[in-house]
Amino acid sequence: MSGLPVASIKELSEKHPKPSDIKFTYGTAGFRTLASVLDSVLFRVGILAGLRSKKLDGKTIGVMVTASHNPEQDNGVKLVDPRGEMLESSWESHATTLSNASSTDEFISALEAFVRDAKIDLSKPARVVYAMDTRPSGPALVSALEDGLRAIGADGRNAGVTTTPILHYLVRAINTKGTAEAYGDDSEDGYYTKLTNAFKKLVSAKPTPSPLLIDCANGVGANAAKKLAEYLGDTFSLVLENTSITAPGALNNACGADFVKTTQKLPSSLSNIIKPGQRGCSLDGDADRLMYFHLDDRGQFRMLDGDKIAALVAAFIVELVKAAGLDESIKVGVVQTAYANGASTKYLAERLPVKCVSTGVKHLHHAAEHYDVGVYFEANGHGTVLFSPDTLAKLADYQPSTPAQSTAVEHLVNLTQLINQTVGDALSDMLLVEVVLAHKAYGGLEWDSLYVDLPNRLVKVVVADRHIFKTVDAERRLTSPVGLQDKIDSLVGKYEGGRSFVRPSGTEDVVRVYAEAVVKSQADELAFRVAGLVYDETGGDPATRPKEFL
Ligand code: 16G
Ligand code: MG
Secondary structure: OOOOOHHHHHHHHOOOOOOOOOOOOOEOOEEEEEHHHOHHHHHHHHHHHHHHHHHOOOOEEEEEEOOOOOOOOEEEEEEEOOOOOEOOOHHHHHHHHHHHOOOHHHHHHHHHHHHHHOOOOOOOOOEEEEEEOOOOOHHHHHHHHHHHHHHHOOEEEEEEEOOHHHHHHHHHHHHHOOOOOOOOOOOHHHHHHHHHHHHHHHHOOOOOOOOEEEEOOOOHHHHHHHHHHHHHHHHOOEEEEOOOOOOOOOOOOOOOHHHHHHHOOOOHHHOOOOOOOOEEEEEOOOOOOEEEEEEOOOOOEEEEOHHHHHHHHHHHHHHHHHHOOOOOOOOEEEEEEOOOOHHHHHHHHOOOOEEEEOOOHHHHHHHHOOOOEEEEEOOOOOEEEEEOHHHHHHHHHOOOOOHHHHHHHHHHHHHHHHOOOOOOOHHHHHHHHHHHHHHHOOOHHHHHOOOOOOOEEEEEEOOOOHHHOEEEOOOOEEEEOOOHHHHHHHHHOOOOOOEEEEEEOOOOOOEEEEEEOOOHHHHHHHHHHHHHHHHHHOOOOHHHOOHHHO
């Protein structure tokens, strides 16, 4: 076995020293922090990506440079495994360890130990495809990444400025090229062609949908939505707003999917554009999350979040599977997290199996893989639909016995092409929503009326140490601090339709409190009272207890 190219790593690593005062963590969404401190992380991620590829026999690994919905001064990086999925979780801690080695020598020793322990055959080839979003810090970070790739001798393919889901698509397309599982042409053109061809077939017998307003968060989704619109041509027209990708500070600022979800408001930049009765949607900064909304006839803003998307899409797929005569052999299931609105869970559970898992895409994705067709969405708008290999084969081989069955199967096959099954994809999900609306002849109002959201409130609590919070039961119950869950339970019992849970954030140094109740003021009160319990329990000084915590 050949060894690590120590000389080249050493020389290049010296150009990318680790800042001494920072501890990096590869969290649920990769490394994410202030862009100005990330140079050494990107260099080391380049090497790690090369090693991951070698470990997987030269399969192409993806690297995405983005900080999603975070403000413009932040950036981040995450790795994508060969089938377009998130990095296998056992490697997350290796990423963290390598990123924290304090000097070049320490880094090289850590690499040597890792290569030995993980039994990586260094003589294998290494291939990496990478991309970045529109952040101004992107190009310098990408060049640090490229130094890492060079240091380990990996072949790099630069996919340029693109969305996170397109990068995931490319990874899967590259690795399945020429096989029975070929995912599509490994180019952006291949991506747009695949999605829009499927969309055109799915809506061909339906009236042209009314134009859709898209809030592009002033991010990379603006470029992608513009290209998508070209491929869609007359089939469907997109009205793009918040497309200022070069205006300093504009990215995700008072717009985008995260803004809409957290403030439950229409971005003010759209208030003079959207008309009563019209629907629109917001992408986030890397276009992997989607929030819909519409103005009702009185001009009231109504948000249609990931739960509403899950309800719409899952019920539609269940209907198609039944219409195809496949309901005995293809089982559809839904995966949500504790943040799913209770009303959505009730609506879905009346129609199909629903599973609740911990927050974070990888948990949802893996749980969805256990169904023949697994629909997963987080309330925040990240989600997709997975069709198992068996299901794809069944659909391909099926002999329908009536014209109605044949149409339904055709629709299902086209859905497998329309949906980006590697990861949540705002643009693919948007086309999916539009297909269902067209088939059901629904506008925003009809969709919104599938169920009525229970009023809810999300509150953050800053505590001395969030790591003392331990949860079980898909984050719905606390086991530590001991005794706190009992107090929460007795409080929740006092509210009609009350539900509340507490979990430490995986992306911010806070504890999050979620509460739901039948009446909005009660949901707010419950959230703040639980927040107060968290604050007092964990050594918060009562004198400085935030006054809204009652
Ligand atoms: C990350 C996760 C997202 C989750 C969010 C929760 C990925 C790619 N993203 O953004 O799924 O909803 O974290 O954040 O896994 P929190 O832990 O701060 O509440
Ligand atoms: Mg995102």
